[in-house]
Every structure is written in C-alpha cells, then in structure tokens.
Amino acid sequence: MNSLWWWALPVLMLPILWHRQKREQTRAMPLATARFLPRSEPVQLRVWRWSDLFLLLLRCLLLAALIALLADPVLPWRGHSVLVVPGADPAFVDKQVREAHLTEARRIELPGRDAYRWLHEHEREFEPHARLLLAGDVAMPAVLPHLRHAVIVRSQAASPAPVERHVSVFSRRADAWRKLFDALDGPQRTVFDEQANAKTGLVIWDLPEAPPASLRAPLWWVADATGFPELDKAPQVDGMRYLDSARGRLWRAAWLPPQDAASARTLFASWQRLHLGLRPYTAPxxxxxxxxxxxxxxxxxxxxxxxxxxxxxxxALERMVTHVRRR
Structure with missing residues (x-):
C-alpha cells in the first residue's frame, strides 16, 4: 500500500507554480520631473536570482524525499544467498551449499527458526533471478507460502536446547512431588526452590492454608483448593479448572497429584501444550x-x-536559504 504514495509526485508542481506566481511588492513614488517624460504603461520585469532557483530546487527535493520516505522504496541488492537458521550444523550447511552449487553465494544468519516469515518480509531485497537456500532447523509454517523466488529448503532437526525449570513445592508430601519430576527425560532440568523467587516458573500448592499474598508465580498447580475459593466458579476444560489471578495462573484438577503414569503424562502434556508452548515442527x-x-x-x-x-x-537548507533571501 505504501507504493501508492508515488502517485503524489505531481505535488512537485506546487513549488514551481508558487514561484512563478510570486511577485515582488513594489511601491510607486511620483517624481516632480515625471511630467516631462513621455507617458507609458509600467512593465514589470521578473529577474531570477540564483537564490530563487536554488530555493525552488530545495523545495522540490524536499517534497520528493518526503514522498519517497512515505512510499518506503526497497532496492533489490541481494543476489544468490544461503539463509542459515541459528544453531545449524556447519558441516550440514556446507554440504547443502555444495550440492546446490551456491558456494559463491552470500550467507545470511537468520534471527530465528521462522525462516519463511523472515523471507516474506525481506523478499523484495533480493534480485529477481536470485536463488535461495534455506538450511537448518526450519520451522514448518501452517500454510506453505507462495514466494517470488526459487527457494531450496534443506532442513535438519536440531537437538533441543537444555532448559532449566524452577519449581517450588509447598506440600507435606514434597518428596512424592519431586519423584514425579524425576521421571522426566530429555533436555529439561528441574530445579527445586525452597522459597519461590523471580526464577520460579511453577508453584505446587498442596496445603489447606491460603498462600501468602506476596507469593507469585506464572503457573500454580493447586492440589488442595481450600485456600482458593475462587476456583469453585472457575471455567473447566477436560476436567481441569483454570483461572488467571493476581498470584498467577491457577490450575486445579481432581487428578492432582497424579496417582499413576497416565495421569502424570496428561499433566506434563498439558503443561507443555497450554502453558510452555509446543515446539515448532521441522519443515521437510x-x-x-x-x-x-x-x-x-x-x-x-x-x-x-x-x-x-x-x-x-x-x-535545514531550505530554511537557511529562505532566511538569507529575505534579508
């Protein structure tokens, strides 16, 4: 839509018309000897000074720069390129570059896994016949976009980065809760905080007393809802009540704490899906x-x-020349 601003270029005629119509204000003074001169009609001569022409040029350039700024032009200056997703294996990328015959192409490190989105935002910067290679752990979009350039996608799923989750347990059966997290495998590492702090992402409340007002965390698993009367009227989905409160997001379910492996898997799957977010699928x-x-x-x-x-x-130049011209 910004390209429509180029239709405003005829506005450059306004300074030209204004300069042509402008006249110097003159004052006629009668002379005593004028009666001896032959009578003739006054003729006004317009003489262009260098400052007039320079000022006209500055004003035209000023309007042109403003229109160009609003139109936001993009010059295609990128040629054949290799787009590398962060964390990609260098040996894998080198192999794909050789197979695609793009050894002389420029390599661009992408800011994240969403390579298709970055390419869509910057595609106007590539020359019309540029060939592109996407290499690394490319996130699969919901809908495969149509692009103006030929793109080769060579993906390789990267190993999940290690993640540290801070959990604070308030329960008389804290050991049972800790054993539940010991069953987790993969790159996730659980750190149990004796006292909740700024790093604590999960609070497990399994006490009949109400928690202190100063205790806050992004997510709460409430096994004993005696101190949370607001959960009685909270919405319910798949047997779990949830509510966003001043303390954080509250979860309450009849199967808390889990009594078997199936309940534990359901709990951790819900934690990942509803709160932490699913890991994007690697594009083929x-x-x-x-x-x-x-x-x-x-x-x-x-x-x-x-x-x-x-x-x-x-x-700034237009203002200075205008000031000098008036003096």
Whole structure:
C-alpha cells in the first residue's frame, strides 16, 4: 500500500507554480520631473536570482524525499544467498551449499527458526533471478507460502536446547512431588526452590492454608483448593479448572497429584501444550511454489534511515536559504 504514495509526485508542481506566481511588492513614488517624460504603461520585469532557483530546487527535493520516505522504496541488492537458521550444523550447511552449487553465494544468519516469515518480509531485497537456500532447523509454517523466488529448503532437526525449570513445592508430601519430576527425560532440568523467587516458573500448592499474598508465580498447580475459593466458579476444560489471578495462573484438577503414569503424562502434556508452548515442527526438505504474482512482503525500510537524514538536511537548507533571501 505504501507504493501508492508515488502517485503524489505531481505535488512537485506546487513549488514551481508558487514561484512563478510570486511577485515582488513594489511601491510607486511620483517624481516632480515625471511630467516631462513621455507617458507609458509600467512593465514589470521578473529577474531570477540564483537564490530563487536554488530555493525552488530545495523545495522540490524536499517534497520528493518526503514522498519517497512515505512510499518506503526497497532496492533489490541481494543476489544468490544461503539463509542459515541459528544453531545449524556447519558441516550440514556446507554440504547443502555444495550440492546446490551456491558456494559463491552470500550467507545470511537468520534471527530465528521462522525462516519463511523472515523471507516474506525481506523478499523484495533480493534480485529477481536470485536463488535461495534455506538450511537448518526450519520451522514448518501452517500454510506453505507462495514466494517470488526459487527457494531450496534443506532442513535438519536440531537437538533441543537444555532448559532449566524452577519449581517450588509447598506440600507435606514434597518428596512424592519431586519423584514425579524425576521421571522426566530429555533436555529439561528441574530445579527445586525452597522459597519461590523471580526464577520460579511453577508453584505446587498442596496445603489447606491460603498462600501468602506476596507469593507469585506464572503457573500454580493447586492440589488442595481450600485456600482458593475462587476456583469453585472457575471455567473447566477436560476436567481441569483454570483461572488467571493476581498470584498467577491457577490450575486445579481432581487428578492432582497424579496417582499413576497416565495421569502424570496428561499433566506434563498439558503443561507443555497450554502453558510452555509446543515446539515448532521441522519443515521437510521441499521447494515452495514460485509465483511471480505473489504479493510482496511488508515494508522493508532499507532506505528509511538515509531518506530521513536527507529530509532533515534538505529542510535545514531550505530554511537557511529562505532566511538569507529575505534579508
């Protein structure tokens, strides 16, 4: 939509018309000897000074820079490129680059796994015939986008990064709760905090007393809801009541604490799915559809900083020349 601002270029005619219509204010003074001169009609001569032409040029450039800033132009300056997802195995990337015959291509380190989104936002920066290679743990989008460039996707699922979860247990059967977390495998590591602190992400409350008002955490597993009367009227989904309160998000279920392996798996699956978030699926090796009519991505803003500086410089020059001209 920003490209529609180019239709405002005819506005550059306004300074030209204004300069042509502007006239110097003159005051006629009668002279005593004027009666001896032959009578003639006064003729006004317009003489352009260098400051007039320079001021006209500055004002036209000022409007042009403003329109260009609003239109947000993007110049295609990137050629063949290899887009590398963070954490990708260098040996794997080198192999895919050789197989795709892109050894001379420029490598670009992406900011995250969502490579398709980054490519859609920056696709206007690539030359029309540029070839692109996506390598690494590429996240699979919900809908495969149509791109204007030929893209080769070579994905490799990366090992999950180690995660440290801080848990604080308030229960007379704290050992049983800790054994529940010992059954977890994978990169997740559980740290039990005797007192909840800023790092605590989960509080397990299994006491009939109400917790202190100062105790807060992003998530609470409430095994004994005596101190949480607000959970009685909380919404219920799949046998679990949930409520967002000043203390944090409260979860209450009849199967808390888990009594068997199936209940434990349900609890940890709900924790991952509803609170921590699922890990994106790794996209398979594929070649997305190339469509030259695909809509361009969002505004790139590659020239926005340069145009902003040019706009400020032109405005300052225009003000100075106008001030000098009036003196």
């Amino acid at each position: 090796a594929q070649a997305p559809v190339v469509d030259a009519r695909a809509p361009a991505g969002p505004d790139g803003g590659a020239l926005r900083e340069a145009l902003s500086i040019a706009l400020l410089v032109l405005f």
